[in-house]
Amino acid sequence: MSGFGNAFSSSIGKKFIMGITGLFLILFLIVHCGINALIFINDGGLTFNVGAHFMATNWIIRAGEIVLFIGLLVHIFQALRLTLQNQKARPVKYAVNDGKANSKWYSRSMGLLGTLLLIFLVVHLKDFWVVSRFTGIPTVDANGHEDLYAVMKEKFQDPVRLAVYILAMFSLCYHLLHGFASAFQTMGWNHSKYNGMIKSVGVWYSIIISILFAAMPIAVYFGLIQ
């Protein structure tokens, strides 16, 4: 065997890929959440539309978008592969298995939470990404930018959509609650001086990101912002 050998096909290598893509998606969520939070400036979406316009037109961002989709797909397919392998590792199930005695439910349900997020993602991409990239945003704002904020306001009038988005943010929160610290552990970044910080940053990150995201459709639906 030469060079990197089976670095990424071994069980640990596969987990490295999950960890790296997971952390990459965590970084993406900060950008996504940050730009969307511009709606809370409460200027009728003018600042938000500037941000959205930049994200849609800057070529570095557009190239990054391709990397993002690749990262997302790798995360999904690798998870699927690992899950199938893990199921094969225990062909006969226990009659009684007291999982709650030794681990958190969401750490054992990453596949379920991830699947819910994937379903949400299909809805979400259809709602906004397809509109802004392909079918086109129908109106422009006072600055002459495509009025993505108007699209947002229109979509979030639907209570069913509101419920779907809020539920999805619960899935996201629990997925991140396990995923954040888990990625560090997988990468071997475990250190007695930093473990506490990683754990608490992970918890705060998960909660803040999810609440901020959920606040957007809520604020629009209940007319809390212009």
Place this chain on the structure above:
Amino acid sequence: MSTGNMNLTLKVWRQKNNKTKGALVDYKLTDISPDMSFLEMFDVLNEQLINKGEEPVVFDHDCREGICGMCSMFINGRPHGPKDLVTTCQLHMRSFKDGDTIVVEPWRAAAFPVVKDLTVDRSAFDRIIAAGGFISVNTGNAQDANNLPIPKMQADAAFEAAACIGCGACVATCKNASAMLFVSAKISQLALLPQGQPERYRRVQSMVAQMDAEGFGNCTNTGACEAECPKGISLENIARMNRDFASAKFISEETV
């Protein structure tokens, strides 16, 4: 906790061999002393079965002192039963109540095929050790221990990893039947000491490759292994193994 003697219902996994299908079979036990160990309770059951002319329940056990790693019962959904940091042999019937139903199953993993009833074949662990869980030294007199200064912290961490008795509770409880806690403990006990350095990066690659070949699952960091380990082996060992694996694959120039 019970003080008087107890009547219990046992649901025990009975399976002739790894070719046949098994099933849970109910047994009623009366007048069980709370001072009995869990295995002694099984001895009582087996005496009764033998007297009735039935096959006794086959289960692994050896030292019955919590240090050999042979006993391996999955009791009411947890390896080694409801208590933390004890093996099945050190679990006592006072941890149960009169009238309890206790479900006892073997470790379940593709890499641990059932031999009979509650006994599984854990030789996959032996093959992982044989793949690299050792140090190669020439025989002869051991040198003076003071020639190899080892920081106290390192020595303690190595010793804690070396406490692993290889019982397989980590695999049994892991939702993915992953052997990462066992393998990482066996790697760490050597990786932390100077004697383990020459083969450090070769060892982690060989042992992980053997672990994968045996058909254990992949770690998802649920932490169930650490919580159930009768010897309190820490998840830090898994992180250390992952770190060593990355160093071996991406930094070390030596290839296996």
